[in-house]
Amino acid sequence: MTGFRITVPASTANLGPGFDAFGMALALYDVVEVQATDGELKVEVIDAGAGGVADVPTDETHLVVRAILRTCAHLGVELPGLHLRCSNAIPHARGLGSSAAAVVSGVAAGYALAGREIDTSEALQLAAGFEGHADNAAASLLGGFVLAWSEGGEFHAERFTPHAAIRPVVAVPSVRSATATTRGLLPPTVPHADAAHNAGRAALAVHALTAKPELLLAATEDRLHQHYRAPAYPASTELVATLRARGVAAAVSGAGPTVLALTTTGILPADVGVEGFDVFELPVDLAGVQVAAQ
Incomplete structure (x- = not known):
């Protein structure tokens, strides 16, 4: 057959x-x-x-x-x-x-x-x-x-x-995370200001991802879910914060704990510590x- x-x-x-x-x-x-x-x-x-x-x-x-x-x-x-x-x-x-x-x-x-x-x-x-x-x-x-x-x-x-200049990089830790567990960390309600913030950034992200990647750092800022889930993957949360402080549009990938960086170079800054992560570009x-x- x-x-x-x-x-x-x-x-x-x-x-x-x-x-x-x-x-x-x-x-x-x-x-x-x-x-x-x-x-x-x-x-x-x-x-x-x-x-x-x-x-x-x-x-x-x-x-x-x-x-x-x-x-x-x-x-x-x-x-x-x-x-x-x-x-x-x-x-x-x-x-x-x-x-x-x-x-x-x-x-x-x-x-x-x-x-x-x-x-x-x-x-x-x-x-x-x-x-x-x-x-x-x-x-x-x-x-x-x-x-x-x-x-x-x-x-x-x-x-x-997506815009041709975007070159995603992932940092994958050895530890695992369960979606059911991380969803359980999310509150049933969020402040109106945080919801409004994410609505605006999500709209901006569509534009940044497809037409203007220089806006990705602002466009990937989240107040809705990542900080609530931070206790589940502290090392990933710290890496996201470090990368963003260096101007890299970083976020937790899905339910984590992988870190996603939306770069235009295909690499992370050389002086950012990535111990415990396997880092590679994924087009x-x-x-x-x-x-x-x-």
Whole structure:
């Protein structure tokens, strides 16, 4: 039977003020090889980078498998058996969208196994439904910079091409962070002044990210979520503050603890201490999830 190779990018979310709304695809990829079979479910997981495989299930609870089965059921396709081979390069629980990437790869695989082209609007509903928000999923699905929102129980996203001068750099610590834990640190209400501040900075960020990157330092300033989550990753919080004091547009990536720096050089200042972090440039991925027959 025909098999498919799914390549899906990592993503960074929030980008400072765009909590649960902004996402950007990054050129770090998980690769999923999938084939429908007449036999049982078989799942192989390979660590192709910093992904880690020790705590990844290899049964029907695997996130890619769940996304494939949900998508195939939605499309009216039955799978007697499935062979899945996952090469993980996106580090888990670091704020680089590993869960969203897994779901998007599974949704894309479901369309491929059904013999259908991906309907991006429909696929977004399936993928974002796993996490309840569409920022990471939309970025991995569409590529580029995305603005995501929900309305009437449906998820939506608009894709933008980031300014060519923007060169993201990530600082990835060895420690992990759980989204559920960091969300629990957020208060049920915030001061009106902070909400107004973030509304203005989020609007400015769209302009800075697409047309005027020299405004990124101001545009990535956040008062809505990062300082509430600071106790969960003090080293990341300190690095963000240090970079911003040096004029670098830095923020916590997603739920953390990875630090995202939106630079135009692809490097961080040489005298900024990054002990405990792996630092590397990750270009913006412009293509989103890709499917190829094999």
